[in-house]
Amino acid sequence: MRELELYFGPQHLGMVGNFSITLKAEGDRVLKATANPGYLHRGFEKLMEYRTWIQNFPLVCRINVVEPDHVEMAYAMAVEKLAGIEVPERAQYVRSIYLELARVGSHLFGLWAYANMLGFDTVAQWAMYHRDLVLDLFEELTGGRVYHIYIWPGGVRRDFPKGFKDKIVTTLHSIGGCVPDYDAAFFNNAIFHKRASGIGKIDQRRARELGATGQVLRATGMKYDVRKVAPYAAYDKVEWNVPVRSDGDAYSRIWVVRDEMIESVHMIFKLLDCMPEGEVFNKPPNPFKWKIPRGEAYARCESSRGEFGAYVVSNGEDKPYRVHFRTPSYPHGLIILEKLLENANIADVGNTMISLYVVAPEIDR
Template sequence: NVVEPDSMEMIYAMAVEKLAQIEVPERAHFVRSIYLELARVGSHLFGLWAYANMLGFDTVAQWAMYHRDLILDLFEELTGGRVYHIYIWPGGVRRDFPPGFKDKIVNTLHSIGGCVPDYDSTFFNNRLFYERANGIGKISQEQAKQWGATGQTLRATGMKFDIRKVEPYAAYSKVDWDVPVREDGDAYSRVWVIRDEMIESVHMIFKLLDAMPEGPVYNRIPNPFKWKVPKGDAYVRCESSRGELGLYMVSNGGDKPYRAHFRTPSYPNGLIILEKLLKNASIADVGNIMISLYVVAPEIDR
């Protein structure tokens, strides 16, 4: 997933840690959560760019891409890469935050958060957005569960389901935060959930930064080039920016997985739900429905 590959890093590390019974330092849990929430904000800004661009809100699209670039600037400083970061690995993270990095996170998020009223007045509260998205691609909560929807697609039907809450990992149980939902299950509700989640992620990052303890960020593995993972299998899951991301990993006692199978949120959204919603839909609504379902094609490929 080129839009948000960081959750892939997370579940791979979680699977190896579960198989090898590796303990992750407490500070690393917080660093991971902050890193993943920054990735979520960046991913949602990319989704907002795509949706606003599709509807012809060019100014909003440019704002979203600019603010996403601010997030990528942070990733580049921390990891050396703007898109693929290779930051989370078994046992913790590759490096701690450099001096002054926490202040840069705060300043960046204040810059983005300060523009929320502009996004609201120009796009989210705009009647044209309402008229183009309200009632489009509507699904019920029962349909969402039956078709395997997770993430914004499910929460837009009113169901408060988020892996970070129901099966906490990293440091998500260490701070208070809420799961944003909407009720109508249409494109309008799905895009609003994305907006609300960005704001919630920003608030969560501030809380995580305040609560983050001192200490190491990596439980060093002796001679990783010769390290073997014990035989066994493990299933882990996390809440990626698009919904539930799962990984089933099998180890035969070697230095690489014998089997790794991913459960991606775009698979049900792009193959099952999209097909059902496009039947008898207007051609003008195809992009509207597809982008609001947050489909990323590489997650579907097998």
């Protein structure tokens, strides 16, 4: 049979985001896949070297469009480590609640992408609608729907507005009430099960070798979650579980996502219950004069896709000397995807990619 070269993306129904894969195929079997990123390479890390520590916050959130919040968190934590800034306790709780909301919003977006790609349009619309409800919460809290620019070194930018706790609870209850519908229409749908199980299967040994984190790793059975292994914000203040599956395929990954969302909602309720009163912002120095002593720091957090890290180097100046983000989609989208697509069916390419939860801007930065 003849070998074909096939371009999958960036304009393709099965592709979410500006990313493409070049496939070498024989019939409907993929011989070799080459990830082809760069459509969104904006050189943020270089641009950050030209902006002051504070001016970078409106920039970093654009590294991941779907959940800008964890980027803010990683960068803020690195800056706090470097400059030795303490964060008030209430701010830690606010950050955790905010980040968990972001996780729910991001997972709903991921669910939209996955359901949409597989043709489960109803579920996709639901997920998008419910994500919008989460965005309403963000709008209320931060003034922005997508780019929140909320976490700042030393805490958060504003305290909860009046009645915000109740609003979170109401919104999450109304989303949570739809879980049975989601289950019936999607997660427990036999068609979906058939379509996703066994797709993009990776075992734990390979996942470790290839630097997997997040659902990709947790779907192979390891309870590895930065929130648990290296707790930050208020994640060690409440009890919660790390959901895992053991099959390592697309079906397991999406179930981990589902369980994680539910766990996040429960965690938010617990955090809201024990949130202390007090300050939420410990002012950093005047932004025009703020210089951070020479040094380097690596800070990481668990984004909805896996380990999100920021390596920040300071030269003693008012701007970072070098910033490098470790994004979870990077190993997932650049090598794991390539390996998993070998010998896969062409029809499963999009399925595999989206089940790996790859977000292109995170890779390109």
